[in-house]
Amino acid sequence: MDKQISSGVDDRPQYVQIRDLMRDRIAKGQYPVGSFLPTESELCAEFTSSRHTVREALRLLTEAGLIQRRQGSGSRVMAATPHQNYVHAMRSLDQLFQYASDTRFLVSEMTTGKPEPTVFPEVGDDVGECLIVRALRLERDEDIPICDSIVLVNAAFAGIADELEHGTGAIYRRIEERFGVEVAQVVQDISVCPMPAGSAKPLGKTLQDVAVCVRRRYLGPDGAVMLASVNYHPADRFAYTMDLRREGPKGAWS
């Protein structure tokens, strides 16, 4: 059996377990914002893990913006929960758009028919039968939904339906590989809107929350729409911070 950080069976990697435990402690205020986490050595002792494993967990907490680390000083708690507070590299925003390769695609509905003009106003009226997929993207190793998606697949490529549920990676890329075609152009439209009724529940949000809506159209060399998608993201994932430091004072933690 795998080594357990806390009681109960948990076959996830140790560093994920440690990260979650520390994240919970931070959220509960056991390590208040502004305070310092125990040193790596102390965490190694507590979890009976190697320094490498502990550092891996601390690195995840750093990327999540919960802590900041400084050589010679320690690990300081910067926020109690992700994405709401201040010092967070802009990199994280960029990473939000790289989710396709590393996430699970959980299909909840798959039908064929004409797309609703209100859902896909950009594809026009002259389209015929399409494959329409409703799915949730889940973060790797977690059950956290990244976005609720409605995907429209041109009938010519409806053959990928059988591998949508289990495959990984971007759908357009699999279409390219399987059918030997190439996406020539992608148009993306980003806006914010109230959380749609259909997306609130699967995303664990309410109608009072806000969604970031990302619409994409993938066009072939002939200009025809190969693929179109509407993605509703929980807006709080998009909060980000820019540190516009000008030659900051050395001792000052931002």
Added chain:
Amino acid sequence: MDKQISSGVDDRPQYVQIRDLMRDRIAKGQYPVGSFLPTESELCAEFTSSRHTVREALRLLTEAGLIQRRQGSGSRVMAATPHQNYVHAMRSLDQLFQYASDTRFLVSEMTTGKPEPTVFPEVGDDVGECLIVRALRLERDEDIPICDSIVLVNAAFAGIADELEHGTGAIYRRIEERFGVEVAQVVQDISVCPMPAGSAKPLGKTLQDVAVCVRRRYLGPDGAVMLASVNYHPADRFAYTMDLRREGPKGAWS
């Protein structure tokens, strides 16, 4: 002297040198998009480094979105260059906030007191009396409100109150000029939220609309908050479209 990955003196960490070298190779097409990088073992041999060091470099390339790694498979090149499109888009989004120099500042309320912790959670509890200004920014030559602002001015700089209503330009800049101090650091936090009740009416919006919230803190050299502001923008000003016409690299757009 440190071990050199390439010729010449370079005191940066090995994994940074390896990352840059691999990044250049990818950019030059030595490892084309879609191809696989050498295995970790091969890279260890080439650079005479440990696997840990090579993996650190590969991790950085992964975070940059240049490669994608899969257990059992290898490291696949996903893009020749970092995601310029998104970076560019973020920059333009940021430019939308460069309004301060060209807008009118319409003060509706000016008081002194302790800031509400819910409005300015980032300044902490230990602040004393501050100057608190509620104002609307109006587009130049128009009466269209750009955003609803709540500005917190450190008591030490409350003297600028008299010129707030008529001056132009960024407030922090005027504080710098008038008091001979310098802002050492600016931290900006962007998120979206439902339209706050107090901002809906002045902005001509309803509670069902969405607001883009921009929070800024201007810190002095000693780390003290000189100025803090919360700005609520009508979200529809921020919808925008990107044309990601692709040339060559098949990035991970999803």
Added chain:
DNA sequence: CGTTGAAATATGTCCGGACAAATTTTGGGC
């Protein structure tokens, strides 16, 4: 020819250790 299962391959996880570099703390001198 397709299928299955074993072997080879490649990355993921984890260990223990060593030294380097940055920061903080300590203590002596003024």
Added chain:
DNA sequence: GCCCAAAATTTGTCCGGACATATTTCAACG
């Protein structure tokens, strides 16, 4: 009390190794 140098502390970098797990390859089989 303040300043400066030495010591202690803490994270950063790097090494070598081991086993686990996912994928690919390939030969044997039907």
